[in-house]
Amino acid sequence: MKIRLHAFEPTSRANGPGLRAVIWFQGCTLGCPGCFNPTTHEPNDGYETKAEVLAADLITLPGIEGVSISGGEPFQQPEALADLVRRLRQTSLSILIFSGYTLKRIQTMPLGPTILASIDVLVAGPYVREQHSGRGLLGSTNQHLHLLTSRYQPSDFTRLPRREIILHRDGTMTVTGFAVFEGVEKRDLDGITSSSRLERLPSFPGKLR
Numbered sequence: 001m002k003i004r005l006h007a008f009e010p011t012s013r014a015n016g017p018g019l020r021a022v023i024w025f026q027g028c029t030l031g032c033p034g035c036f037n038p039t040t041h042e043p044n045d046g047y048e049t050k051a052e053v054l055a056a057d058l059i060t061l062p063g064i065e066g067v068s069i070s071g072g073e074p075f076q077q078p079e080a081l082a083d084l085v086r087r088l089r090q091t092s093l094s095i096l097i098f099s100g101y102t103l104k105r106i107q108t109m110p111l112g113p114t115i116l117a118s119i120d121v122l123v124a125g126p127y128v129r130e131q132h133s134g135r136g137l138l139g140s141t142n143q144h145l146h147l148l149t150s151r152y153q154p155s156d157f158t159r160l161p162r163r164e165i166i167l168h169r170d171g172t173m174t175v176t177g178f179a180v181f182e183g184v185e186k187r188d189l190d191g192i193t194s195s196s197r198l199e200r201l202p203s204f205p206g207k208l209r
């Protein structure tokens with residue numbers, strides 16, 4: 001099953017409990033005002049791979065306890081998302097999805113219930129700039145953390161890093177977390193990107209290059 005991704009980070013501690021791989025899907029039509037991830041919106045950007053290849057790579061990553069799936073909007077590639085989580089569900093990895101859709105909306109999608117039955121955690125709802133939170137995994141206070149299995153408890157989400165900088169061997173850098181931009185304007189970061197790749201890669205808000 002083809003799947004179009006925006007980015008992949010093999011290890012992160014700011015996108016869910018424990019050490020996690022993070023996948024950012026490419027494509028989102030929801031258009032939340034204030035989204036800092038505009039480069040994830042165009043459905044034909046990013047790169048294409050296959051769900052089976054991605055799942056195989058994730059399963060062999062050492063030391064991670066789970067996978068966080070973000071975007072873009074993962075539920076706008078429902079077949080690929082269903083295929084991916086079905087494969088991951090057969091392992092011991094926990095699965096967390098960030099979505100701009102509400103749980104109620106996802107439940108009405110053709111593959112929504114199937115996907116929900118295969119994951120542990122859903123962070124749901126559009127980003128609302130006026131209700132910006134930056135705490136826990138919530139980009140804004142209207143969003144909800146749904147614990148869909150008994151794998152995690154609310155206390156597992158109270159001490160997550162609010163920001164994280166990951167340095168890569170190739171000289172690039174990933175900046176992720178939910179408080180990266182507090183007190184910092186996007187234009188202030190643009191200068192940094194000239195010498196190194198700077199990525200803001202949580203689900204809410206977004207990514208810079």
Ligand code: SF4
Pocket residue numbers: 028029030031032035036037040071072073099100101126127203204205
């Ligand atoms: S915040 Fe998420 S759901 Fe909203 S427009 Fe941006 S990528 Fe899409």
